[in-house]
Amino acid sequence: MTHILTRTLDRLTGHDRVTLMETERMLVLTKGRITAILGPGEHRLKTRDTVREVHNIERLRFTSPYARVLFRERPDLAEAHLTEVRAEADEVAVILREGVPYEVLLPDTRLVLWAVAGPWTVERHALTDTLALPTALARRLTRTGLTTVFNATEVAEGHVxxxxVDGVLMGRLDPGTHAFWKVGRHVAVKQVDLRTQAHEVTGQEILTKDRVTIRVNLTADYRVTDPERAVGAVKDFEEALHRALQLAFRKTLGALTLDRLLAEKVTVDAEAAKTVRAEMARIGIEVGEIALKDVILPGEMREILTAVVAAEKEAEANVIRRREETNATRSLLNTAKVMAENPVMLRLKELEALETIAGKVERLTVHNGTEGLMTDLVRLRD
Structure with missing residues (x-):
């Protein structure tokens, strides 16, 4: 009965009743002005000249077209129910809910939260020239999925x-993971390998002093000793090394004939290497061993050189054969002299010859005895 009377009275007076849950809040405007923020429970409101906004505080954020008016006209209501967080132009604000990162505000941004949905705390991080954020903070934000506000890059071991930032060199980064705020500025990290490396120059064509076109393959060991100079002095230090090797060897080898080039290969390396090392040292590159690996001749020149080498080797072989024949003849002459002066030695040679002959026949017939055989069969002298 009482409930019916209450409803009747509300209708007569132009009111109605609204019930809000624990997770709901209502913003009430009467005749265009903000009059209240209502909490959970039953509320009696006028039906005319009233605007109502129901908000779910589980969404955490307060989003309303009347937000700025509320803070300007009714700061008492805003302070009682809402938490406003602003990030200044030179800082980043990390909002934590119960100690866990909830949102990150980049410079010149704001966020309004329901105070009762907290507790809320704010960590403020000043922007540095490098825009880097602490490694521990980057890991916390990554664990909570807040990775859209920063970029991460990894520098490998043995690199720097x-x-x-915006095209200006800010310094070097050690191996590891590094993170940088996304605040509308361009951040780039170029990795430079500090380990000893090998650089190859293949198929380099060179015209020698005697107008023979050859191709050479070069190799050089190098190491970056001053990364700032290597990156800042030239656009690409590897390309600069490649060009220095090409020019130095072209100049050195082009002043030599083909025969001298092939004969003084090691000396040529030393001369060209000295020029390359001096040039690269000026941009922070230490060049180690430089080697002329291959000298590739054109087809016709290879055939000519092969014929020349073959002729030289044939001539050497003929000289050796003549020398051996002379030595053999001289040995035979000495043997003949020994036999002529020593009859016993002669008879031994006769027996050796007889033994050789006897070993090659199946049957041997002796007519006049052993003495007659040896006397008649072998007669080297009267």
């Missing part, structure tokens, strides 16, 4: 990262 050269950091530039």
């Amino acid at each position: 990262g050269m950091l530039t």
